[in-house]
Amino acid sequence: MVWIESLPVVPAYMDVANSRWLWLSTVPVVSVVLLQAAIFFRRAWSDGKEIGLSDDQLKSGFKTGVISAIGPAIAVLVGMLALIATVGGPVAWMRLSVIGSVAFELPAAELGVSQFGYSLGDSDITETAYATAVWSMTLGGTGWLLVSAFGTPHMEKARQKLGEGKDALIPIIGAAAMLGAFAYFLTGEVASGTPETGSVATGGLVMLILLQIADNKEIQWLREWALGTAMMVGLLVGVALQVTVGTWW
Template identity: 40%
Template sequence: MSDYLSIANSPIMWLSCFPLVLLVLCQAVLYTRRAFATAVKMGISKSDCVKAFRAGMISAIGPSVAVFIMMVGLMSAVGSPVSWMRLSVMGAAAGEMINAGLGAQAVGSALGAADFGIRAYAAALWGMSLFSVAWIVVLVFIPQMNKVQVKVEKYDKNLMTLISTASMLGIMSYMTMENCLTGLPMIVACVSASLCMVGLSRTVKKLPWLREYHMGIAMIVGIVCAPVCAWLIGG
């Protein structure tokens, strides 16, 4: 196992992974600049843009903490450079772990197993990489999706909004229930974050500046309550 880790964390792997991370950083800067420039053309003030940017940044803290925790486990399995690169692009640490495991399983091994060597490591990286191929299908069908949207909006302008909202609610509800079924700590995280969100939503009426932070605060409350519940159960 130590042989593959020496390769996984070698300077050549850092050099190989860094260009893609740099590309992601450049994209973030370019998209932000383009968003601010487009907002000006649409008559949106710079102060509103800054508020929206700050709200999004704060709301991203909760998911980022979860990704960072999963990243630690991924680093121990496939090394720091690849973990850094993959999570910079995908951001789905749990999915990356699963696909790396499937790749290792294809050659008769498993992540963290005693027989997990260079061959299994290469298969794990292939599993993670092939996971991204599915996004090419999405890219190919985007023009067709736009045509469908135009036709639907001609029939009813509000129909696409209803479909998008229903889809988002369905996805979020499924993911919430799936996590809640894993144990009491997850249920506590969901309930505590939901109650916090409801309470903050009411407080926003008196403290409008809190509107930018209430989602991020609710996420942090859920993240804190879950391990506290697990600790109490364990104790």
């Protein structure tokens, strides 16, 4: 029958992942984000006038916020493709509207399914492994929320305590942690085959080139589009390698 043949190779858990119930379950938390934005916005607008900001300044700030958000949000949308492909529409939408970014959510999901020996993109991922990915993203994301919820009032003191000497180390430790983690992620991909390796290398190379151009010519939009472009080109190279040379290991 036609409908059996047209069944996609999408893993079975995708029915659950794209179900109405999951869409519904994402509504409350996304509402909190919008609610907070509305509360803060109202108060900032009225207190802004109090402290001497003009209507024009407030409007210009608002307008710039809207305009500047459109480009990056579309770029996030392209990045969301990878997340939709692996965890479904609702969870992808929620994770990228609340807390997350593609750079956190993908690895967090990968760490979830890897508990069962799977890797994102495997077609036989079980519903349990998928649920582990959801838990992994959710619990992993709470760290930022808790620190910002209870740490923000103390941030100023903490910053000063860290002192000058260690101030310089903060960005270095952050970048080193990121490099170590992504080195681990990408070596796992390199181990899976030639097309994956080509995709890793291309993604990195395109990113380097685009960021270099953006820096030299001061092109902000290029920075916003760099990751989206790098992943699309990396994808194309991966496919090209798959259909031409296949894999060597």
